[in-house]
Amino acid sequence: MRGYEISNYITLCREITRLLSVYKLPNSKLSGVLTLTVSMPPLALFSFIFYALSFTHVSRYASTATAAEDCILRNSFQPGFVAEGDFIIGGIFPLHYNQEMPDQNYTYTPPPVKCNGFDPRAFRWVQTMRLAVEEINESTELLPNHTLGYKIFDSCAYPLTGQRAALAVLNGLSEADSPMCSGASPMLAVIGESGSAQSIVVSRLLRPFRIPMISYFSSCACFTDRRKYPTFFRVIPNDDYQVKAIAQLLLHFNWTWVGLIRGDHEYGRFAVQGLLRELQGSSVCVAYQEMIPLLYNTQRALEIMQVMRRSLAKVVVVFSAEGEMTPFLRDYMKQNITGIQWVASEAWVTASVFTGREFYPYLGGTIGFGIRKGHIAQLGDYLQTVSPQRYPDNVLVGELWEALYGCSPFPSSANHFPVCSGQEDLLKQHSAYMNTSSPRVAYNVYKAVYAVAHSLHNLLLCQSGNGPFENDSCAQSNNILPWQLQYYLQEVKFNMAGEEVNFDLKGDSVPYYDIINWQRGTTGSIEFVNVGLFDGTKPGGEELVIQEERMMWAGHQSEVPVSVCSPSCPPGSRKAVRRGEPVCCFDCVPCDSGKISNQTNSVECIFCPEDWWSNQDRTSCIPKKVEFLAYDALGIPLTVISVVGASLTVGVFVVFFHHRSTAVVRVNNSELSFFILFALTLCFLCSLVFIGEPTVWSCMLRHTAFSITFSLCISCILGKTLVVLAAFTATRPGDNIMKWLGPKQQRAIIFSCTLVQVVICAAWLIDAPPYPSRNTKYERSKIILECSVGSSLAFWCVLGYIGLQACLCFVLAFLARKLPGNFNEAKYITFSMLIFSAVWLAFVPAYLSAPGNYAGAVESFAILASSFGLLFCLFAPKCYIILLKPEKNTKQHLMGKEKR
Ligand code: TRP
Numbered sequence: 001m002r003g004y005e006i007s008n009y010i011t012l013c014r015e016i017t018r019l020l021s022v023y024k025l026p027n028s029k030l031s032g033v034l035t036l037t038v039s040m041p042p043l044a045l046f047s048f049i050f051y052a053l054s055f056t057h058v059s060r061y062a063s064t065a066t067a068a069e070d071c072i073l074r075n076s077f078q079p080g081f082v083a084e085g086d087f088i089i090g091g092i093f094p095l096h097y098n099q100e101m102p103d104q105n106y107t108y109t110p111p112p113v114k115c116n117g118f119d120p121r122a123f124r125w126v127q128t129m130r131l132a133v134e135e136i137n138e139s140t141e142l143l144p145n146h147t148l149g150y151k152i153f154d155s156c157a158y159p160l161t162g163q164r165a166a167l168a169v170l171n172g173l174s175e176a177d178s179p180m181c182s183g184a185s186p187m188l189a190v191i192g193e194s195g196s197a198q199s200i201v202v203s204r205l206l207r208p209f210r211i212p213m214i215s216y217f218s219s220c221a222c223f224t225d226r227r228k229y230p231t232f233f234r235v236i237p238n239d240d241y242q243v244k245a246i247a248q249l250l251l252h253f254n255w256t257w258v259g260l261i262r263g264d265h266e267y268g269r270f271a272v273q274g275l276l277r278e279l280q281g282s283s284v285c286v287a288y289q290e291m292i293p294l295l296y297n298t299q300r301a302l303e304i305m306q307v308m309r310r311s312l313a314k315v316v317v318v319f320s321a322e323g324e325m326t327p328f329l330r331d332y333m334k335q336n337i338t339g340i341q342w343v344a345s346e347a348w349v350t351a352s353v354f355t356g357r358e359f360y361p362y363l364g365g366t367i368g369f370g371i372r373k374g375h376i377a378q379l380g381d382y383l384q385t386v387s388p389q390r391y392p393d394n395v396l397v398g399e400l401w402e403a404l405y406g407c408s409p410f411p412s413s414a415n416h417f418p419v420c421s422g423q424e425d426l427l428k429q430h431s432a433y434m435n436t437s438s439p440r441v442a443y444n445v446y447k448a449v450y451a452v453a454h455s456l457h458n459l460l461l462c463q464s465g466n467g468p469f470e471n472d473s474c475a476q477s478n479n480i481l482p483w484q485l486q487y488y489l490q491e492v493k494f495n496m497a498g499e500e501v502n503f504d505l506k507g508d509s510v511p512y513y514d515i516i517n518w519q520r521g522t523t524g525s526i527e528f529v530n531v532g533l534f535d536g537t538k539p540g541g542e543e544l545v546i547q548e549e550r551m552m553w554a555g556h557q558s559e560v561p562v563s564v565c566s567p568s569c570p571p572g573s574r575k576a577v578r579r580g581e582p583v584c585c586f587d588c589v590p591c592d593s594g595k596i597s598n599q600t601n602s603v604e605c606i607f608c609p610e611d612w613w614s615n616q617d618r619t620s621c622i623p624k625k626v627e628f629l630a631y632d633a634l635g636i637p638l639t640v641i642s643v644v645g646a647s648l649t650v651g652v653f654v655v656f657f658h659h660r661s662t663a664v665v666r667v668n669n670s671e672l673s674f675f676i677l678f679a680l681t682l683c684f685l686c687s688l689v690f691i692g693e694p695t696v697w698s699c700m701l702r703h704t705a706f707s708i709t710f711s712l713c714i715s716c717i718l719g720k721t722l723v724v725l726a727a728f729t730a731t732r733p734g735d736n737i738m739k740w741l742g743p744k745q746q747r748a749i750i751f752s753c754t755l756v757q758v759v760i761c762a763a764w765l766i767d768a769p770p771y772p773s774r775n776t777k778y779e780r781s782k783i784i785l786e787c788s789v790g791s792s793l794a795f796w797c798v799l800g801y802i803g804l805q806a807c808l809c810f811v812l813a814f815l816a817r818k819l820p821g822n823f824n825e826a827k828y829i830t831f832s833m834l835i836f837s838a839v840w841l842a843f844v845p846a847y848l849s850a851p852g853n854y855a856g857a858v859e860s861f862a863i864l865a866s867s868f869g870l871l872f873c874l875f876a877p878k879c880y881i882i883l884l885k886p887e888k889n890t891k892q893h894l895m896g897k898e899k900r
């Protein structure tokens with residue numbers, strides 16, 4: 001067992017022994033019970049004994065009083081303040097925030113736990129309770145003719161000592177008036193305790209006696225279990241609301257990477273649990289969770305600070321109270337860690353212990369949710385009435401003086417403070433005690449006392465025969481049982497300074513918080529500035545109201561601190577979670593092309609709709625670029641070349657026409673030459689159809705016009721080749737062959753050869769004509785306007801037919817290439833056909849692999865190249881002779897028959 005557990009146990013045994021003796025159990029039985037229960041955990045053991053005893057206790061109320069002489073109090077624990085009255089209520093307050101465990105060597109009765117660290121704030125709460133009781137006693141409306149009394153004990157902010165206080169509240173002050181032994185007025189309700197851990201213990205102690213308790217500061221969500229804590233009420237909102245508010249605050253400021261620190265108590269445990277539940281599925285992640293040990297230990301605290309220092313989480317949420325925060329912050333300040341933005345829970349966000357000017361560099365800017373404040377008119381004056389003169393025997397008043405003035409009005413050997421008169425003035429500057437400008441917890445205490453008073457008042461108003469209890473009975477005013485008061489507490493509803501006070505079925509009250517920001521006051525010390533509120537009764541999303549402009553942040557900064565694991569991803573990129581790390585730690589990856597993200601921190605990039613594409617930054621979709629072979633860098637040269645080609649052809653035509661009577665023109669079958677030139681002109685021009693935006697008509701025209709003109713052209717060349725071949729292969733002059741190849745037949749050949757192509761084209765256009773189409777497959781970011789061939793079979797037939805003609809032509813010309821004569825037409829035809837074939841053979845793979853709009857360019861280019869090939873091979877030599885060597889332009893020379 002750990003130290004405190006042992007002492008816990010010992011105290012328990014002591015208490016049990018005492019209680020058992022109070023209940024007059026013979027000692028022999030007592031030892032039996034103790035051995036039987038020694039293996040149980042302390043609290044279970046305690047509950048067990050209490051259950052065993054509650055029966056006796058309750059029956060006591062019914063039976064007549066037993067002799068007080070039999071009562072022996074084994075230990076006396078004096079209350080801080082007492083007042084007699086018709087109805088007594090208990091008060092338990094953490095008047096000290098530190099304890100010193102007694103030395104336990106089991107050779108002597110262990111001394112009680114010593115409490116250190118006087119808390120003037122809790123002293124103020126005590127005074128508030130006394131004020132409330134006095135007000136009620138003076139009131140003629142509330143509980144007229146009756147007086148309230150109280151017994152106030154110090155819990156020392158620790159469960160074990162809280163338990164001692166609870167037992168003391170239950171017991172009488174001395175054997176004489178111990179309610180356990182006599183029939184004196186019982187304890188009707190308890191105002192307490194502060195910390196949830198203590199309240200749990202107190203509540204378990206009160207439960208068997210069904211004494212209601214109203215806590216003014218225990219906010220733990222654990223108390224909602226009505227079966228476990230049936231007599232528990234509170235005037236502070238349940239922490240479920242606070243963690244909701246903190247989660248919203250974190251989200252509001254985009255603090256997605258935060259640290260959690262808590263004290264080792266129920267309050268911290270449940271609050272952290274609640275916050276984690278609240279943050280689940282949200283964008284906030286918890287970087288670390290640390291716990292300040294119950295028995296403070298610097299080593300552990302330094303480890304926690306190391307974690308804080310290393311982490312990127314600059315925002316740290318702390319569920320703790322002065323008790324453990326004081327030593328922790330002292331060490332924190334020694335470590336000189338800065339840049340931490342504290343988010344304080346309600347337990348310490350208004351704690352005056354930390355308002356000193358030395359705290360500002362480390363705690364300035366702290367933000368948190370403070371419980372609702374109220375106004376208690378008399379409080380300031382009432383607090384000032386407290387003085388050592390008035391309470392000459394009260395140790396607590398002495399300690400208050402020590403805490404406020406550093407001197408002791410009651411000199412004793414135990415303390416080392418200088419002596420003072422005790423007549424010092426309580427001034428506003430003693431804010432730890434005198435700060436009455438915005439009482440929060442004190443206001444809760446005030447409310448709690450009034451709630452009891454109002455319930456009692458209602459109870460006393462009960463008219464017999466009309467009461468809420470069995471057989472419509474009422475409580476007896478001279479013997480009120482605590483559970484009867486509980487009934488009225490559950491029902492109570494009253495107004496206090498415009499605020500309605502009541503309890504829901506779980507004993508909870510209305511969720512309302514102020515947002516408190518720690519700013520530097522005029523004197524350099526910390527001031528709590530109200531910068532917003534959280535109203536849990538408002539519909540979701542409207543609960544939190546923050547006045548950001550009034551906020552001051554850690555490090556005296558006016559800019560919201562950043563607490564993230566990874567900086568946010570700008571639009572155009574998305575989050576990519578790192579494997580094995582929390583979702584808040586991520587990398588940013590740019591969106592793929594065609595996808596965009598237009599928000600920061602996008603989880604996913606979204607596809608652009610069809611015909612839209614992402615812009616350069618991937619932040620928005622823009623219409624895809626539409627491309628086709630336009631009059632641009634590619635279209636203009638092609639146009640120029642085709643126009644130049646056509647003009648050249650026309651030029652040649654003119655030259656030939658002009659020299660039509662000369663040998664070169666005549667020998668070479670002038671009519672066919674003119675045909676070829678005409679066809680070539682068309683060939684050049686039809687490459688123009690490939691340029692410009694494809695339309696239904698231009699698409700249909702493209703392939704057909706080109707194939708027919710080419711067919712015509714090659715047919716003419718074919719005719720020419722045939723003529724050449726025939727002329728030279730005719731063995732005898734005037735042979736038949738020439739007869740069969742007269743001009744008419746030649747025209748017929750040309751016509752029929754071209755007709756075939758025309759028929760193919762007609763079939764193509766009728767059945768499946770080429771049509772303009774939008775190609776998005778080749779390049780996804782662009783729409784390429786192109787002509788779909790419609791039927792590829794027809795397309796390849798058309799090309800094949802031209803190829804066939806060209807091959808035929810080539811073969812024939814090849815056969816004729818060796819024929820005599822200086823001007824060998826066949827040689828040029830062979831050559832031209834070679835070029836032609838080369839161009840078109842190269843065209844096929846180029847065409848097939850050329851992307852969209854380039855296919856048109858490739859085709860157009862092939863047309864131009866082959867047309868130039870034909871033009872040059874067939875006509876350049878002749879033009880050369882006609883224009884530059886007219887002396888060779890004779891029949892003799894051409895036939896190779898002239899003399900040298
Ligand atoms: N709301 C806290 C609670 O319920 C307040 C508190 C008072 C506290 N005293 C404490 C929290 C001591 C931790 C320790 O417990």
